[in-house]
Amino acid sequence: MTVQNLVAMETFPWLKACMGSLEECSRFVDWLHEEERFEYGLLKSENRKREWLLSRILLKKLLMAEGALTDPRSCRIAKNRFGRPCILLLENNGVRQWACGISHSGGAAAVALSPLSHLRLGIDVQKLDLRLFRRKDAFTGPFDWLPESIGDDVAKANFLWVFKEAAGKAMGLGLAAGFKKLSVIASSNGTGYVLYGKRVIFESVYGRVRDMLWAVGILVRGKMNKQ
Numbered sequence: 048m049t050v051q052n053l054v055a056m057e058t059f060p061w062l063k064a065c066m067g068s069l070e071e072c073s074r075f076v077d078w079l080h081e082e083e084r085f086e087y088g089l090l091k092s093e094n095r096k097r098e099w100l101l102s103r104i105l106l107k108k109l110l111m112a113e114g115a116l117t118d119p120r121s122c123r124i125a126k127n128r129f130g131r132p133c134i135l136l137l138e139n140n141g142v143r144q145w146a147c148g149i150s151h152s153g154g155a156a157a158v159a160l161s162p163l164s165h166l167r168l169g170i171d172v173q174k175l176d177l178r179l180f181r182r183k184d185a186f187t188g189p190f191d192w193l194p195e196s197i198g199d200d201v202a203k204a205n206f207l208w209v210f211k212e213a214a215g216k217a218m219g220l221g222l223a224a225g226f227k228k229l230s231v232i233a234s235s236n237g238t239g240y241v242l243y244g245k246r247v248i249f250e251s252v253y254g255r256v257r258d259m260l261w262a263v264g265i266l267v268r269g270k271m272n273k274q
Contacts, residue, residue, distance in 0.1 A: 050108060051256050053157065054263065059252065063113065064159035064263055066172060066256060067105050072097060075104045080123035080137075098151040105158045106134060106147055115145075115162070124149075129219055134160060148216060148263065159263050167266035169216025171209040175258040180204040186211060186226035190242075194235040198255075205260050206253065207231055213264035214241040214249045 053064040079087060083103060090096045103124050110116035116136065124147065127133045134145040146166040148159045153174030161168060173179070183204040193203050210231045215224040224243070233239030233253065241249040241264055253262040 050105065053254060053256075053261060054159070054252055059265075061163055061166075062159060062161050062168070062252075062263065062265070063109050064157065064170060064252075064261075065105055065109055066155055066157040066259065066261060067101060068155050072101045072104055075100065078104055078107055078119035080120050082125075083123050098156060101156040102149045102151065102158055105156060106149075106160055109158065109160055110134070110136075110145075131216075131219055133164070148213070150212075150216075150261075153259065155259055157259075157261050167217045167219075168263060169213040169218075170261065170263045171212035171216065172259055172261040173205055173209045173212070175202065175205055175260060177201055179208050183207070188227050188230055190230035191232075193231065193233050196235045197233065202255075202260070206233070206262070209260050209262040210239065210241055210251055210253065210264065213251065213262045214243070217249060217264045217266050218243070218247075 050065050050067045053066055054062055090099060106124055107119040107122055116122050121137045123135050124132055125135055132147050132149050134147050136143040144164040146161045146164055146168055148168050148170035150157045150170050150172045152172045157170050157172035159168055159170040180201040187207055191207055193206060197203055197206055211226040211229045214229055218224050230242040237252055237254055239251045241251055248268040249264040250267045251262055251264050
């Protein structure tokens, strides 16, 4: 399994993110908690099973790299009461929860996690796609701004999509957030902001690995009505 770390420690020391590809991840089925094994067995599509498994393995690899997990079977990825993914670390004295985000595209998965369980975060990964450029009027707005260093118009449209998708996931609304209502302001150093109205602000980090674009959005100011 190929794993690429995405977020530098000095950017957000409490946030970790990585991306990996799907080769041979089936050999990690033994890493699943018994409840995850049951859920895995219910999946019908082979592609869906590979994506689902890869995201779980990546999260557990990050946890082990952080020293937060020794046995991958003592951890499971579940959904909290608001339907967002979270990590449950099963310990002798109870259950410890971490915040996390998951995304898939083009045979790869990207994940992000933080020990700050209250954190509202989302991640999106997108294989560079000309179709998003052709449909950009449906999700871009007049206040979006990206630096020239981000690439050509196709890359800019794709980056705007991943910024807004990540923020939409952090909001717990996804596409229902209305992407034209979100405004992206990015710098050339891999950071940026997504604004939702006048009060809600998401801080973002972003990057590119070959033809895969990614962004993480973290709610840093404001309050969402829906959790």
